[in-house]
Amino acid sequence: MHAKYQILIDILDKIRSEVKASEPSYNKYNPISTDVEKVNQARAKAFIHLFLKVSFGILEFQEREACIADGTQDGGIDGYYINKDNKTIYFIQSKFRINEKNFEGKEIALEEILTMDVNRILDGETADEKGIEYNGKIKQLQREITELDNIGRYSYQVIILANLSGWTDSKLRQLTGGFATEVFDYEKTYTKLIFPMISGTFYNATDLNINIDLSNKNAGSKISYTVLTKKGECEITVLFVPTIEIGRIMNKYKNSVLKYNPRSYLDLEGKKVNTAITETIISKETNEFALFNNGITMLSDETLINEKIGQKNKAQLVVKNPQIINGGQTSYTLSRIYEMYKNTNVEEVFENKEVLLKVITLLDKNDEQGKIELIEEISTATNQQTPVIGADKFANDSINLKIQKVLFDRYGLLFERKRGEFADGIFHNYIIEKQIIERNLFFRMYYSANGNVDKGRQKKLFMKQDFVEETLDDTKKLDNAYFGYLCFRKLYKAKHHNQAVDRITYAKVRVLTLLHKPQKIEDYQKSIDDNIERFDNNWKNFYSKITKHSRYLISYKDKKTGEQKERSNFNPTKYFDSPELISDSKDYY
Known part of the structure; x- marks a missing residue:
């Protein structure tokens, strides 16, 4: 299937x-x-x-x-x-x-x-x-x-x-x-x-309503002011909001309000932070959370607050087209807590706990590029709890969105361009981890399976890959990458569990793709299951013969004894990207 x-x-x-x-x-x-x-x-x-x-x-x-x-x-x-x-x-x-x-x-x-x-x-x-x-x-x-x-x-x-x-x-x-x-x-x-x-992007928020408790706010509910940036004027509204409201919103909208965030929910990498947030909400009856947490930064096209809504000590905040650009971990963890208790004592769990919310309203609605650049700068400057790594900044590039679509449409493979992007699907058992391909691994498989093993071994490929849109039209190369990935998964599980992946593994991916990739995608897994064990068992002998091949032997005269000797000038980096690898592997196997 x-x-x-x-x-x-x-x-x-x-x-x-x-x-x-x-x-x-x-x-x-x-x-x-x-x-x-x-x-x-x-x-x-x-x-x-x-x-x-x-x-x-x-x-x-x-x-x-x-x-x-x-x-x-x-x-x-x-x-x-x-x-x-x-x-x-x-x-x-x-x-x-x-x-x-x-x-x-x-x-x-x-x-x-x-x-x-x-x-x-x-x-x-x-x-x-x-x-x-x-x-x-x-x-x-x-x-x-x-x-x-x-x-x-x-x-x-x-x-x-x-x-x-x-x-x-x-x-x-x-x-x-x-x-x-x-x-x-x-x-x-x-x-x-x-x-x-x-x-977790299945419902887009247009107008979000957040209820605010004003009962303990003697100085008023908010601070608002306008600032001038190189991207234009912004209005900033700062206020404390009930954590239950953030949990409720994120439980419904999930990653839909994290589209501009350079990463999604980090279930494992952010475990320490997530646990601390959960403990503070669940185990404390008082509002230490407001002190301990750095808060949430939200982008909005329009922000309104009404303190006269016919309810004592209540107000309502309305944000149009909201996007959380900092504090995604906090927001998502609150949503998990909300989901855990929503059918029991959710009001009691969240009672009296608030979080600092900063809403940035961009007054220039037409400068989309300026908006994205400002988001990147704010995210880099404000994030402290779970660092944004360099590669995260490239997650929303258009080419990565296209790669993601192509891989899912053609192979049902989930390209994780943003860390934690599919955590919600795993959490709810819609998918399993092996259906996800980590962003750097895709590029490693693409280059290795298509004859560029050396490039496939380079670090930080996701950050510096030079993919162009036309590349995605070459289905043969994409099929090679997918077949190579399936081979890699089988090889790595069998031989390299919890070990660093060396260049040999990437070379094997290339050779397996050359020798055993069938015409039809639906036959890929069977071909791997039928051939990979025999291939792997014979690799050591094949590789040993190649390193000793006569074409790599150089004669030289020993200076001490005057004897004629031979030594190998075999270079694995050059060999794995050479035509000789193709002919040698076909001859041997």
């Missing part, structure tokens, strides 16, 4: 496990594992959950389940969502395929789309054209629509979660009864649903 489809299945199964055993829908989502048909039906429903979770940030299972209309007499509507923020009502038609081949190749039948009774339902009809009553979920949808304020301002959109090719927007409107339609085929599912899910 291809890696991307397997990730999809793992996510759907994880979603199924979110339903509590006490809920009425538990058995529907968790049938006996040997009942394949019911398991597939459960995954089909979880597929709609996935769309709702990623597209609208609905984290709670039961809230999503209320939007699932799948069943008999559903008017051809498998799910729906009323988005009160953008005033749009979504009608979902889904066709989940139970194997990879069909998921990526089989299209939805037009008859299934034509069964969608969107117009009849919106017209208030309670039965289909045959006079058979719609089910309770559809009638619930109708009730929710009638209760909406300003219904005249709402628009309607059909979402098709299935393959459907060759249809223009105007033709799709005709097919769905005149409604705007968006198709999530298999490619869009992988890029717009699966990848955001495993990288």
Whole structure:
């Protein structure tokens, strides 16, 4: 099974496990594992959950389940969502395929789309054209629509979660009864649903609301002032906010508000800091956290604060298009604590604990490049708790974003351009670590597998790589890199566990790629499994013969004895990048 489809299945199964055993829908989502048909039906429903979770940030299972209309007499509507923020009502038609081949190749039948009774339902009809009553979920949808304020301002959109090719927007409107339609085929599912899910970027914040407790702020809730920088004017707002609010926000938006941050959540590297944060929140009843923590720096397009919201000792902070550029570790750790206690005593755990928040509002909205440069400077200057290493500064370069997309689309491989980028996916068991390729390792495999072993051994490749966009169009070289990576993973596990990787390993990657890479990607792993042990067992003998080859022997006269002797001038660095390696390995193996 291809890696991307397997990730999809793992996510759907994880979603199924979110339903509590006490809920009425538990058995529907968790049938006996040997009942394949019911398991597939459960995954089909979880597929709609996935769309709702990623597209609208609905984290709670039961809230999503209320939007699932799948069943008999559903008017051809498998799910729906009323988005009160953008005033749009979504009608979902889904066709989940139970194997990879069909998921990526089989299209939805037009008859299934034509069964969608969107117009009849919106017209208030309670039965289909045959006079058979719609089910309770559809009638619930109708009730929710009638209760909406300003219904005249709402628009309607059909979402098709299935393959459907060759249809223009105007033709799709005709097919769905005149409604705007968006198709999530298999490619869009992988890029717009699966990848955001495993990288924690699945819901983008536009306007964030943060509640502030003013009860102990005798001097007022905030300090605001304007500063002039070489990138233009900025307004800075500094205030203390409840840690529970940061935990709540990060639990929902995750890495979506860390896009400009040079790294994501460092689960292992930041363990000492994360543990200290957790201890201070959980074990202390007083507000030492406000003293111990350096705080959070957030970038915003617009910042508003209202201290008159009709609640005593309360205020509300509104930030538009927020991005946390410093304090990501703090924010993410607070979200983990929030997730841990949200169904028990979360208010008690976070009570009276606050964190310093500095919101920088860039007044020049048009200078995107200046914005990015300022972010880099602020991040470098303000980070103390978990240092930003040099390579982190290159994480958001456009070429690395493109490499990430290509590797995921073609191989289902997760290129970790930002440290900790996939920590959320690992934490929730959507993925496992071996599906992630560390950023420097990709470049080492690319250069080594394509005949530049010496460059593959260089340090800090991620920082100084000279990749150009056209390189990504050479699928043969990319395939070499991927095959080389699979070889490396097998070799390193077998021979070099917990040891430094030497040039020999990279040379082996090159030779294995030359000798054993099949035409089809799906055959790569089998070829490695069939050949690598024999190859590795014979390498020592092969290498020994090469170093003693006559072409590397130089005759010389011993000055003391006058005898003619021979010595080898074999240079491994030059040899591993030479044509001789190709011919010698082919002859020997």
